Amino acid sequence: MTYKIRPILRGRDIKRYGYEWANLYLIATFPSRHYDIEKYPAVKEYLLSFGMERLEQTGKSHVIRGEIVKARKSSNNKWFETQDNISYWDDFNKPKVMWKIIGCNINFCFDERKYICNNAVDIMTGNKDCLIQFVGIMNSQLFDWYLKLTTEAEVQGGGIQLYVTTLEKTLLKLDFPKSLTNIIYKRIYNQASDNDVDNAVFNVYNLTEEEINFIINDRKINHI
Numbered sequence: 001m002t003y004k005i006r007p008i009l010r011g012r013d014i015k016r017y018g019y020e021w022a023n024l025y026l027i028a029t030f031p032s033r034h035y036d037i038e039k040y041p042a043v044k045e046y047l048l049s050f051g052m053e054r055l056e057q058t059g060k061s062h063v064i065r066g067e068i069v070k071a072r073k074s075s076n077n078k079w080f081e082t083q084d085n086i087s088y089w090d091d092f093n094k095p096k097v098m099w100k101i102i103g104c105n106i107n108f109c110f111d112e113r114k115y116i117c118n119n120a121v122d123i124m125t126g127n128k129d130c131l132i133q134f135v136g137i138m139n140s141q142l143f144d145w146y147l148k149l150t151t152e153a154e155v156q157g158g159g160i161q162l163y164v165t166t167l168e169k170t171l172l173k174l175d176f177p178k179s180l181t182n183i184i185y186k187r188i189y190n191q192a193s194d195n196d197v198d199n200a201v202f203n204v205y206n207l208t209e210e211e212i213n214f215i216i217n218d219r220k221i222n223h224i
Helices: 041-048 089-093 128-139 141-150 164-171 178-188 194-204 209-217
Strands: 005-009 025-027 061-064 067-070 096-100 108-111 121-125
Touching: 025 041, 089 121, 096 128, 108 128, 121 128, 121 164, 128 141, 128 178, 128 194, 141 194, 141 209, 178 194
Parallel strands: none
Antiparallel strands: 005 025, 061 067, 096 108, 096 121
């Protein structure tokens, strides 16, 4: 049963290199898993405590004790299932990078504890070493500055939107030096500092002292 009740991360929980779990869970009854709710009476009882009228996926409105209650949008999914099929559910079980989609500072973390996320977070799976390299490079001062400089989808307050489709344009231009892997592993497991990673990234991309000072002092940087 624990497989169907999963810890969940929200956008606000994603930090640089890691996350702060808020002790929240998701009942992960994805339609693509074809669960039989009758096999899980405790979950069924808990869900029904919110009222079938709210849970059914009909889009209909009901009057309950004088209050208008609107059901979830119409779909072919069962009342206890999530709205979307989420056929990629198994990706949550793989080592992955997670990042908050919108913000002034887009933090990237690495997860291999099978957390699920809400729609404020995007994920990317792949080779573990490549994911580790990606997390370190994206969290560095150099690429924090680069993303803010090149990302076109700016939102109110000066933040940016960084969906997978936007990030792919950046990935196509990047070379991830394998020499960075060791220092980034150390940072993820708190055996190195942010400065260690920043200096390694500056060095591997052959930035001059003048270029480094410009990036650090540029007004677009708000690095935390």
